[in-house]
Amino acid sequence: MKDRLAGLVILGMMLLPSASHAGEPVPGTSVWSLESMMAGLHQVKAASARFIERKQMAMLTRGLETTGTLRYVAPNRLEKITSTPAPETIILDGETLTGTQANGDHYTIALSDSPEVAALVEGIRSTLAGDLPTLRRYYSIDFKGTHDDWELDLTPKNARVRDKVESIRIKGVELVLKTIDVAERDGDHSQMIITPDAQ
């Protein structure tokens, strides 16, 4: 039972919020590299944004759309507050994930419960925190583009994670995340479009 739940949780992690950042271009960087971008993200202390997330699933005849807000507070707090179609809250703080579903159910998950969960969570959080070593521990990274149109392709290193998630592709402009695309092994796909709040 536990394994099964853990498996489910892993999947749950994929759709974790990612925040966008309204940051300054990194001064004095003429070459836009993964390292310089991460160093820039590391300087971001807090950010909030609105999101629209669209999912395409084989079992549904049409796509699902959710909207809400995202918040990031350095170094390790993420909040995803969904407002439509049903209210839901997910808060990741340090090692603990707590959620409240539309029907009032609460759940708490310790990330360290499973290395797979940690992998997926760190995929997004260490990107936001500009923590390159952690990100590398869990993913093979392919980084390309220019500073005003970059793309970060993450491929899970852990085989069990790779069974579920083919890749996470984050696109952005400077230090602002714009979209997060998650491609699942079974062909399902989701895209989150992020619009930063005015700072």
Place this chain on the structure above:
Amino acid sequence: MNQRNRVALILWAIGLVTCVWVIARTPFMTDMSAFLPDSPEPAQQVLVQQLRDGVASRLILIGLEDGTPATRAEISRKLAQSLRTFDGFVLIENGDGAIGKADQDYVWRNRYLLNPDVTADQFSRDGLRRALEQDLQLLSSGMEPLLKDSLPHDPTGEAIGLARTLAGGAHHRVRDGVWVSADDRQTLLLAQTLAPGFDLDAQERDLNYLRQSFADAQKSVQGGDSVRMLATGPGTFGVKIRAQMKHDVTIYSAIASAGIIGLLLIAYRSFVVLSLTLVPVVSGALAGLTAVSLWFGFVHGITVGFGVTLIGEAVDYAIYLFAQTKRNGGASATLGRIWPTLRLGVLVSTCGFAAMLFSSFIGFVQLGVFTIVGLAVAVSVTRFVLPNLLTARFSGTRRLGFAPALLDLIHRARVLRIPLFIVLAGAVFMVGVRSGNLWQDELTSMSPISAGDQQIDRALRSATGAPDVRYIVVATAPDMETLLQASARTSVELERLISSHALSGFDSPDRYLPSLATQFARNAALPDQKTLAENLAQASNGLPFRPETFAPFLADIETVRQAAPLTRSSLTGPALSLKLDSLLIQRPGMWAAVMPLLDVADPNRIADILAKTIAQPGATVKLLDLETASNRLLHQYRREALLLASLGSLVIAAVLLVHFRSISQTFVVLAPLGAAVIMTVAVLTLNGHRLSIFNLFGLLLVVAVGSNYCLFFQRGGMVGEDGERTAVSLLLANICTVLGFGVLSLSGIPVLYGIGGTVAIGTALSLVAAAILTSDMGRTAGNPSAATPG
């Protein structure tokens, strides 16, 4: 050496060899259950079984402290891995989620039969509509992937709900993949041993394996040295107490032996005589063990420990013989004088101990057999063997310089009668006042477990979510079906009690194997395939689910509908089988369900509610308080011991009466003994202390040993060199007893200081009381034979 003596020696030698041969083939047991009553009542049998080998008694709670959390997690994993390979442990849990596929499959496949929430309404058009709407909402939420794989099989979410139920209220915090305490300072493991908690040998072996595995894990992990391991649990405590007891007994008996040997050497000035002093008691012990072995087929470790103590009286026999033998007097002549008294003394002791033969505790019966046979053999060896071993070299012991003064003291002791009466009256008054509150029947107050250890145990227990050791719910019924139905009803009540915070969780056998009635009811709630397909089609009308999505759901439901009901043999996974076996107990003609509780906060409320719950006809359900119950058991045990001891006293009085054919002579023997017992009780309870069962044991021994003193005084003849020698032998015997037992009273272990203190005080008081009351009572009572020795 005449023919008869030679025969005696040969018989003795053959006997010893036979005894050694038998004992070498005897299984010795340390199973404490021999000292639990063999109760005919089924409810009590369950209780005794729970005390002995319930799940709670098999748990070792392990906490790792200090070091970094990551290091502890690594050690926890290695430790669990190592323990899982060892036969002594049936289950190791540390949060790493290593539950087998067979167990997972059982839950997943049978989710519609196991989930208490299954109702017909769930599968109606409206019910399915509600479920699908919620599914859609969840799909659009962050929890989507949680459902995606299982949704086509389980749109009503039975599996997730079931997972919550099976967790049973235990909430574990996990860090780095293993259990940690709420404050993150301890890494936790739970080990369930195969052996019951009372099987101390097995528990010790398991503990040693645990310690070795921990040491190995420490070495293999960097920084592992800084991590400490705490382990507690009933078996662990048992092993610890036994080790402490062995240690104390070894130390204190070494001290006592040194003292006694030194004393006897001073008195005898002969190593030969000293070693011969031990011949009767050793022969008696060997014969006693042999008798127990032949009678019961095994000997309990405690029988050996207490038994040797109880026949310690046999050392006195040799002392009486040697110390009363004059230079050139010859042992045979001494025996001729003291034999009638010795014989009567053994008879009296035997009567006292015979009461134990009627006990309902097999451990007591063994002790009774051991002491009776042991004493009989010891006195026979003193009578028929010792003189033959002596003849060549022994011509008697020297006359001690202080002997005349001692005898003079005894002759003048009668002046102390008035003070003795006053003290005795005081003692009678004290004991009388406290008679309602004289005995201590709380097991915990007699527990040798230190407060610190108990504190650690409580903390680890609450951190690991191990079940409460004190409270359990027990349901009984004539058959398994009725029992499972009763536990299902009880579960409903306990769920309500959880909401009102009377407890935080529980476990019940019907979670893993519902009653047939429940299974039929749940099965009946599942519609046939056609109806279900129609309901589903109508329910998904207007929702974006593809029609074929829920084909697995239809198939799964049909499979469950067609399948034979679950039975005990359906559980093939090891973890759930083990769980069920620990919760279901089969007895001849009766089944019992044990429902462990977590964090019991309001036992009275639970007991009240359960008492009001209408159980299944033929079934009973109640909250068992193991502490109160075991105290009651102890109370019963102590009462039985007291009753047997009182009966033994009556028999002793009867034997003396028959022997003396004189009430006054009987009184002469019993009066000092009675006075000594009362004064001992008064002394022991002086500071408001209450008597334990161990004190009672001690008093039994006081009567056995003290009666010999009284008999020697009653015999009279306390004049001349014979009188001096009698007085010296009594003093010597008593000093040995006081030394041997007094030293034990220094131990911190209740059983040792209880018996040790009682015997030391009681025997000394017996001797003093006999000297004061009997010095010339024998003569004044008009026993002409007593006045002239021999």
